[in-house]
Amino acid sequence: MNRRDFFRNTGAATLAAALPVATLAQEPAPGGERRHPKVRTPNGWTLPHQVVDGVKVFHLVAEQIEHEFAPGTRAKCWGYNGSTPGPTIEVDEGDRVRIYVTNRLPEHTTIHWHGIDLPSGMDGVGGLTQPHIKPGETYEYEFTLKQHGTHMYHPHADEMVQMAVGMMGLFIIHPREPEPEPIDRDYAILLHNWALHPGTWRPDPSVMTEFDLWTFNSKVFPAIEPLVARSGERVRIRVANLSMHEHPIHMHGPRFWVTGGDGGRWPRNLWRTEVTEIVGVGQTRDLEFIAQAGDWAFHCHKSHHTMNAMGHEVPNTLGVDQRGIEAEIRKMLPGYMAMGEHGMAEHQDHTDMGHMPGPENTLPMMMGKGPFGNLEMGGMFSVIKVRDDLAPGDYRDPGWYRHPSGTVAQCVSRDPDFGNPVRRAPLPPAHAPVSTAKPGGHEHH
Numbered sequence: 139m140n141r142r143d144f145f146r147n148t149g150a151a152t153l154a155a156a157l158p159v160a161t162l163a164q165e166p167a168p169g170g171e172r173r174h175p176k177v178r179t180p181n182g183w184t185l186p187h188q189v190v191d192g193v194k195v196f197h198l199v200a201e202q203i204e205h206e207f208a209p210g211t212r213a214k215c216w217g218y219n220g221s222t223p224g225p226t227i228e229v230d231e232g233d234r235v236r237i238y239v240t241n242r243l244p245e246h247t248t249i250h251w252h253g254i255d256l257p258s259g260m261d262g263v264g265g266l267t268q269p270h271i272k273p274g275e276t277y278e279y280e281f282t283l284k285q286h287g288t289h290m291y292h293p294h295a296d297e298m299v300q301m302a303v304g305m306m307g308l309f310i311i312h313p314r315e316p317e318p319e320p321i322d323r324d325y326a327i328l329l330h331n332w333a334l335h336p337g338t339w340r341p342d343p344s345v346m347t348e349f350d351l352w353t354f355n356s357k358v359f360p361a362i363e364p365l366v367a368r369s370g371e372r373v374r375i376r377v378a379n380l381s382m383h384e385h386p387i388h389m390h391g392p393r394f395w396v397t398g399g400d401g402g403r404w405p406r407n408l409w410r411t412e413v414t415e416i417v418g419v420g421q422t423r424d425l426e427f428i429a430q431a432g433d434w435a436f437h438c439h440k441s442h443h444t445m446n447a448m449g450h451e452v453p454n455t456l457g458v459d460q461r462g463i464e465a466e467i468r469k470m471l472p473g474y475m476a477m478g479e480h481g482m483a484e485h486q487d488h489t490d491m492g493h494m495p496g497p498e499n500t501l502p503m504m505m506g507k508g509p510f511g512n513l514e515m516g517g518m519f520s521v522i523k524v525r526d527d528l529a530p531g532d533y534r535d536p537g538w539y540r541h542p543s544g545t546v547a548q549c550v551s552r553d554p555d556f557g558n559p560v561r562r563a564p565l566p567p568a569h570a571p572v573s574t575a576k577p578g579g580h581e582h583h
Contacts, residue, residue, distance in 0.1 A: 174312040175324045177228050177376070178533060180363040180520070181355045182308075182326075185225035193234045193280070196227060198249065198307075200271075200293075201242035205304060207332070207351055208361035208446075211501045214340050215304035215356075216243060222304030222356045223328045224291070231286040231314040237279045239271060243300075246270035249279070250294040251309060252420070253400045256281040264295035271295075286313040287402030288326070288376040288422040302343035304356060306330065306380045313403065321426070322371035322530070327354045329417065329438075329518065331381040336447055337497035346382060351501075352443040352517035359444070359519035360506040364535055365436065367429035368528040375436075377415075378422040385443065385518065388414040389425070391434035398424035414439055429524040433539040438518035446501040446516035455479060486512045509538040 177184065187196045198218045205215040205222050218224025229235055239249050248271055250262035260281045264270045271277045289309040293300040308326050330353050333345030354362050367373045374397075377387055395409045400422050417423050437444050455478030464476035475494050477485065482504075488494060489502035490512075496502065506513035513519075525536050551557075 173316050175321055177226060177308075177310050177324045177326050179223075179226045179308065179326045179355060180365065181357045181361070182221065182223060183225050184228050185219065190236070193236050194229060195236045195238070197238040197240070198224060198291075199240045199242055200247050200249075200305065202244075203304075205356060206361075207334075207353065207356065207358050208501055208505075211334065211351075211358075211447075211499055212339065213332075213334050213499075216300060217304045218307055222306070223330075224305070224307030226308040226310060226326060227291070228310045228312070229283060230312045231283055233311075234282045235280065238276055239279065240276040241271040241273050243273060246272050246295055247293045247300060247305075248277075248295045249291055251279070251281075252290040252292060253287070253422070254281075254289050254309065254311075255284050262294050283311050285402055286311045287398060287400065288378060288424055289400065290328070290378050290380060290422070292380055299343040301380060302333070302345075303341045304330075304332075308376070308378060310376065311402075317403065318406070319372060319426070321374045323365075323367050323373045324376070325365050325374065326376040327378070328356075329354065329377065329379040329381050329385050330356060331383060334447075334499075336500040339499060349382070350447045352381075352438065352445075354518055354520060358446055358501065358517050359515050360513070362520040364520060365522045366528065366533050366536065367522065367524045368530065368532075369429055369431045369524055369526045371429045373427055373429050373522075375425045376422065377417050377425065379417045379419055382419065383440075383443075384416050384418045386414045386416045386439040387423075387425070387437075388439040389427070389434065389436050389522065391432060391522070392427045392430050394425045394427040396423055397426045398422075429522075431524050431526050431539070432541075434522040434524070436520050436522050437515070442517075444515050444517045444519045445503050446505060447496070448503045456481065483514070486514050 185196055185198070187194045189195070200216065200218055201220070203215055203217045203220055203222065204212055205217065206212045215222050227237075241247050246264070248262045248264040248268060251260070259267050260279050261267045262279070268277070289311065290306065291309050292306045306328060308328055310326060331349035332351040332353065333342040333349050334340075334351055335342060336350075351358055365373070365375065379385060393411045393413050394415075396412055396415050397409050398404050403424065415423050415425060442448065455476070458479055460476035460479055464474060467474045467476075473494065475488065477488070486502065486504040489496075489504070501516065504512070504514040504516060506515050523536055523539065525539075528536060
């Protein structure tokens, strides 16, 4: 059945025709002035809606898609309306919303509105609060939004598979009243992890901890769009986590205030300043800061979460002279190159030059070029780019920061014995006793 037949046979054609594709997701407040900036989802988009008899009407379609994590790696994923994450739903406190969910997947699904106060029957837990949405069916959810904050949506049917292959999205509710600290730019990022084994094209839902790709809005660095702001603007970054790990999200440069979570914006006396904030599984956090000029890294602080595909349970090669091993392996694998004796800093140079290409559809572990050389990053990494001369509402990438003269760290010597730094004395040589114990039973343990 093609798409035209599907809509004709299921009666969804009438519904689709009723929903314009170009309606703005958020109207200005009475008087013509927008009370809140429109949320920007880097690499993502916002779902249009139509207002019918005072109700904001949205339409989500659960379907298989082809997704690109970064140029060089694609996968057959599941998402909503052609993307993973699905489009961001952006509404206001007090709105009445009606959301149609059409299932174009090969199995049943539901949709759970994560963290939203609504009638139990609208909560989307398959088998508990509603029947499953079978392939080809469209369900209608309708409720009034009694809160504000950063929330999410995801399936609550065959959850392990459907979330592992990309079914998730953001649900942002603005407060009814203007915020006491007006926000100039409002970003939203959804964290996730993927097990896309080297040389394969479908995420593996059976993997629970050892993932290959760590993503902001289903993209890995360097494909993640920068977060752009003008100096002095108040910026909010909403971070939500539907991965299988907690993530310490770290921002370089100015400290930020943690101003909200799943329950909405916190009272001011609960705000706290941080430079790293852990976002737990199933949680959201709102981070706000005053933008300062520069290029500032923004990333998860688990170092393997800022890498792309890498080997797991590989023997430690650090400090190991591999010349003899390399020659032996080359007899079976011509072109093999031993690495890791002195660290992995050479990795990106080799992969950029095309040495030892990895399996098809697999990204190098380290990627990205900056104004001073290799960035050696991947995964959950992006850059906050703040400029003095940026126009309000301009989200275009301004390029690399031009540092004022005298404000960049510089090389002052290439002599390793330079200066007279205070150093601790090295440890004496180790004389570990050689064990002479013979293997035996455990009767004395």
